[in-house]
Amino acid sequence: MVEAVVALSAPDRRRLELPQHVEALSTRRRFENMLDRHESGLRRLAFGMLGDAHRVDDVLQDALLRAYLKLPTRFENERAEAAWLYRIVHRTCLNELRTRRRRREDELVVDDPRLASRGPDVASLVLAEALATLPERARAVVLLVDVVGFDYETAAAVLRIRRGTVASRLNAARTSLRVALGDEPDA
């Protein structure tokens, strides 16, 4: 598909200062490309943070809309790009959890028949339930490192905390998670 719109005339192949509607197309393409690479990880982060399969699409869409409207012209490197995108999704999930607490909607009562056929499997539900027992900060760290697969630096960049803080939160979170999954606590 189309990657860029370039000048027909410019001998130095510089980018065009195109009218808004043409410019928007290349931004869109760049964003689509970013989504193709990260959507699966973002979805897992959102599901793990929210613990509610019904809300993942809506929350993710809010976050992606925000991301698209604030998309920087370029990123220093792929890590910076990933950290930026995951931070937005993480923050949107925290907002959603806060709103849910205010509305006391801890338990979702609506059964969406469309979701039943494409909802998460039992193992995922068990894991999501165990993750929900962790504090939000610990949950985010364990999701970013153990589920999404980020290294400590990238996870630290997403959460805007120090690398050492990631390590200590992760250690505590893994221990709590094992307990929540029914393992014997370490001696």
Next chain:
Amino acid sequence: MRERRLDRLAAPPARPGFREELWERVEAAERAATRRWRRLSVALAVVAAFAVAGATALAATLVSSKSPSAIDKTLSCTTSLQGQRPVIWVQANLKSRLVPVSSVDVLTNPAANSVVAGQQTQQSQQLAVAAAKDGIGIDDVTCVPSTRRVPLARSGLHAAPTITTTFIGSLWQSCVLANRPRADRALLHVHVTLSGGIPTNAELAVRNEVTNAPVAYVVWTPTRVVSYFAATCKPVG
């Protein structure tokens, strides 16, 4: 140590139409932002007009001495199938309250707006000429330069209504390139006249690269579009 059981955490798949919904919301947000900016810019423009008049005149002189006065290109572009036939779109808009820039666009992959090979993708122009600074663009992924001769002429084509800023204001034709399920390439020949880097006139001829059959011929200016189309072209919308 890493908790390997978390590998089994699978999020629910996206609901059908997730990306389309997202793009609809993006477009709505952009439209709202444009409206806000337009209101602000009208107010600022009045104040700024006098201040920048001198600088604009100087800049225009500098730009016009560097910019080419005409661009002539022939491109060979891929097409995609729509209803089992290769189709391209030719669109033109004249400046109005709703459309801020007068432009003419060719979309040789209009079907890309729908689900292709299971993936939802966005449609895009392969060629765009707009009445704006450096307002010429080509998609260099789906189009490559061609040495084929494509006459800028209306022969073999039927005249479509001429559009002006006060009459109709836009055109949108969908042209079937061939009656078979094969994505023939399209030849686009464009000749653009510029003034100070801004397109002021464009002639565009479109042909089927395989059969060399004429498909469209459009003469565009920011205030008037004269167009001719093959019988296989139909207005859209």
